[in-house]
Amino acid sequence: MKYLPDLSILRSVLFTYSIENYDNLERERFIVSKNINDDKELSELFEKLTKPEYTSYKLKQRNWYIDTLQHFLKTDENFDCVFYLFDTYFDDEILDKRQFMKVLLDCLTRYQIELEEC
Template sequence: MKRPPKLSILRSLLFTYCIENYDDPDRECFIVSKDINDEKELSELFDGLTKPEYLSYKPEERQWYVDTLSRFLDTDEDFESVFYLFDTYFNDEIFDKRQFMKVLLECLKCYNLEITE
């Protein structure tokens, strides 16, 4: 059964970057070393930290994230609600949350392709 897109699930995918996540100095240093407003560095961050967790999800869970991001990027959603009261290790403010999510979606799609190859 296909799950309906749900914006709130994105917080769980991004929990790796939340300061409420367990203390891991190496992970924290890696996060703050990246410019999250630069697509290349953001992709590197996702490749290093999001990819391993994402690949451990069941196929239907992975598809739910892709469907959710695709659905809300096809609207005028600004993704403010995803980051509202969500404190991260990011060194900078995310200037364009839609672009952030577009990069995330492209990375997730690439990870899915890697699994099928």
Template sequence: MKRPPSISIIRGLLFTYDIENTDDLERESFIASKNINDEKELMELFDELTKPEFLSYTKPEQEWFIESVEYHLSTNDNFDAIFKTMATYFSDPINDEKKFMQTLLNCLKKYTNHTTKEGGFIHAEFSKRTDIPEVPIHENSIYSYHFSYIGNRAS
């Protein structure tokens, strides 16, 4: 059963940046050092702090996050339900909340589609071997397995 879009789960994902979160001076300093109104720096922040948490969720939960952000962006939500109820470690106020959320969405989609080094699953592909004759001695001998590591994926 598909879950309806939820603004509260988006806020939960952004709890990392809330001052109500557990004290961690290094994390707090890192957050405060970034210009969250600069897309590149915001992406660096998401890559460092949001990505590990996002990847810890199951695939259906990850899809729910993405679909929820997409839905609220498509309805021209101003995201006050998130930003007006959250005190953050950001050094500056967010100038464009929709742009912030669009950047978050782009990052979440990137995390579900790209390789990471933190651990993960193996993707297997079959491909026809070109280094042996076309007439096989055994039916499977013309095929090889190609395994590639494509990152951390909760399932």
């Protein structure tokens, strides 16, 4: 059975960046050191902090994230609801949430391919 696309799940994959996820000053410093509106720096952030957790998920869960992002990026979704009342360590406001999610999708897809090659 395949899970249906659901925007609410995206908060869980982004929880690493939430101020509710505290007690790691090194991680917090790394997050604020990155320009999240720059695709390259955002990818570096995902590589270091999202990849380890994402790759620990089961295949079905990983596919659910990818399918959800693909689905909503094909619509006119602006992803505001994902970040509504979601306080992060990001130093800057996300200027283009769709682009942010495209970078996330690219990274998750790359991690999935890497796992399949192992």
